[in-house]
Amino acid sequence: MQFSGRSILGFHDGQESGEVFHAISPSTGEPLPGEFTSAGPRDVDTAARLAAKAFATYSHVPAKIRAEFLRAVAGRIESIAETLIERAMQETALPRPRLQGEVGRTCNQLRLFAQVIEEGSWVGARIDRADPARQPAPKPDIRSMLHPIGPVVVFGASNFPLAFSVAGGDTASALAAGNPVIVKAHPAHPGTSALVGEAVREASRECHIPEGVFSLLFDKGIEVGTALVNHPLVKAVGFTGSRAAGQALMRACASRPEPIPFFGEMSSTNPVFVLPGAMRERAEQIAAGLHGSFTLGAGQFCTKPGIVLVPETPQTAAFVAKLSDLVRGSAAFTMLTPGIRKSYCSAVVERKSVGTLRLLAEAQPSRDVPPLHALAALFETDAQSFLHNPSLADEVFGPATLLVRYSTREQMMEIARNFEGHLTATLHATDEDLRGAADLSSILVDKVGRLLLNGFPTGVEVCHAMVHGGPYPATSDGRSTSVGSQAIFRFARLVCYQGFPSEALPDELKDANPLGIWRMVDGNFTRDVI
């Protein structure tokens, strides 16, 4: 496996000689093969200029070609899947099946967006026809649709080396909409990033996509990311990561001379509400599902359930006992990065010191744990203590969760009302529980992007209806989603044309509807020619 270790600037390599760094194996703590060179301000500027220049062309490239490009990227990723998985395993210590799944998910995402733009109706074309005879003034012909927004910067995420990184959902949706993308690679998996970056570059060449539609920048530190979001030619940013980093970038985007939209997915504790009937019916089953969910990927998922509301029922003791047993029996996990491990261990130590929290169970370290190991932990508190300590609702990134025991329905409702924005909330409920929970659902729907019933929030389905978003601080813009086909709407803007003859309009708006898309004509949805 060979890496140039240089940033990808369109069809060329980065020229600057910034700090050199290596990927670190989370399993051994040792550097992995391959040297990577941090980009510098000139590389950032080159990438942005190439992107802006490419935008003028790429924004008019027919959807059919953009779809071919996305499929070519998927095809090239699949063709190097084995190499990619090997390297990603070394860089992240994530297990092979998980990374195999992530390759599949990444390619499915690319193909989903290819399909969405090829079908074409996503642009939301609307046509209001003229009425020259209207009194007191003639009605003009007005037609609107979504257009791409301009160069988009995407930050690779540490916890999804493929599906939320170089050719992940942000990149796929931005490219699909017709925008160039500049990716800032996550320094924890530069080799994986380089391999995927090369696949995208080759696919660009193969499909005659203009130079600059894709660039990939390496940086050990935060300078390149900061320079990118402040570059005047950049028009939007997609980010998945920590709350602190997300908030800093959000402020940077809002403070630019020209503020730009920032789509950051930042943190979430994903409360789970176990209702009394469900606890009575299937305490142990819920305990097992919950353990699987909060320890999946070492708890390093943004949808990890970190708060579980537990009712007082005769079966609650069995639920707690089962969950405690499972936690004690968990093997040690290897965390993605030293920073994540450190934050997790500090959070666990801190929680152990909180008087109103009780450590119910913790996994035991085995003899030869990897340097970046972490242990699953299960804490417990009561509703009143939880309500008095809002920081207990903050995300702990890693394999820990907190049971909050409630003894009255009103306590549970009060906790629900006090939540900030989260990505998800989950109800475990019987049919009877559910009939009495309309008020709870109604509170939660204003707090989250996804409400689940009798499931677990990890495992985010990539589909048309998925909403992976939620009110601040879960995301920076609670109106959007970063997963699923609706993610494309983040990187597009409305434009209308008034008084243009059909032949001068984009195909989506022509009378003959040559693309055969769904349109709103004079207020009615139709695929008809007009």
Added chain:
Amino acid sequence: MQFSGRSILGFHDGQESGEVFHAISPSTGEPLPGEFTSAGPRDVDTAARLAAKAFATYSHVPAKIRAEFLRAVAGRIESIAETLIERAMQETALPRPRLQGEVGRTCNQLRLFAQVIEEGSWVGARIDRADPARQPAPKPDIRSMLHPIGPVVVFGASNFPLAFSVAGGDTASALAAGNPVIVKAHPAHPGTSALVGEAVREASRECHIPEGVFSLLFDKGIEVGTALVNHPLVKAVGFTGSRAAGQALMRACASRPEPIPFFGEMSSTNPVFVLPGAMRERAEQIAAGLHGSFTLGAGQFCTKPGIVLVPETPQTAAFVAKLSDLVRGSAAFTMLTPGIRKSYCSAVVERKSVGTLRLLAEAQPSRDVPPLHALAALFETDAQSFLHNPSLADEVFGPATLLVRYSTREQMMEIARNFEGHLTATLHATDEDLRGAADLSSILVDKVGRLLLNGFPTGVEVCHAMVHGGPYPATSDGRSTSVGSQAIFRFARLVCYQGFPSEALPDELKDANPLGIWRMVDGNFTRDVI
């Protein structure tokens, strides 16, 4: 005409005794009858709490009832139209036909949104059905739709005392989506605001809309507006006004502990490109249309054409002569407020002092001009000078425009490339001009929300396809529109439901599709039952 002069807090009146103020007649400079009391921090807090409480109910009120409410507001406005127009004429000095038109437009807007929510498809319902047999993991049932965002603050605009004020487009779209609205009345037309506010309050009572879905706050200064956008229970803001005020509010929204979306429509110079063929064919016709457009409403429209790119042709002299004649013959205008008049007069004086600008024509004051009078003015410069002085592209709010003479196509293109975001751009072009202007259109489409051919940008049609938006600094969020039915999308957010039985879902997502709306089911648009 009697006003309590107090803010409207749900079904009650404001209690605080802030600074008292009067509306000032722009025609006489004298105070008009009616005392208005500025709200204070307690009134702001009351309005926000009432709104948050009302949201819990109103967000679940069926669309049919919300539509009835919007129609009741329109009906009540029509029933007091004469009183309203009289008062608005006194407060704004706008002519009767304009205000009659604005009453019509305001009511049409309310009814358009009523129709949109009654039809119901605007929520963009999507259903991805489960596949329990899918390998390697079962596919869950996921269904998404738009939900209202929460209490919305709307700032009344000085230049549209009805259509962009208390029950204007921002209010109508926010209420339609299911959000409570708190309006900050513009202090230049408090009486008009009070009358409309009372109409909304009465319509709320009539339709059994919960208290707090609508409040209206008066303030002579900026304290109430500032407190509103900083109130933690407020979830979004709609604003139409000056760039300075818009930018300040935009910063305030972004700097809150919980940042919220801000939809500000701030300033635009609306460039007009006259292409050579069009100038040759109809120089005088364009001159006449342009004069009508840039002096309409005393040039106090956000879509006023403030820059006109003029080619060198044999007919250009006739164009300039005609336009100059029309400007010299314009009667004096009465401006809306002392502040607007002062800014306009300063801008004209300043432009007269710029060496590279030439005053081509100015209207002559008649004997007895009103105190807030302003005179139409026509300036001219050349392409090079324009390119060297970017401030010439800034909005001058009032009846002035600037001709920019270009002698080469490349100059015109360079000017187009250098524009910031505007609401509109207009081409005057023959068929032949247009065939050669694809590159110009392609630049402009990235700079504006609406591109017009052979028309004039003033007169914004309220319809499904209208886009009254545009990249920063024209608006704070170039992905949105503040006019037309797509304005509703600003005040809604995506939510999805996973694994819920049909009967526990909102009607929009139930299998039986009881509302008969268009939905995307497994990727296909349909109104079918599933």
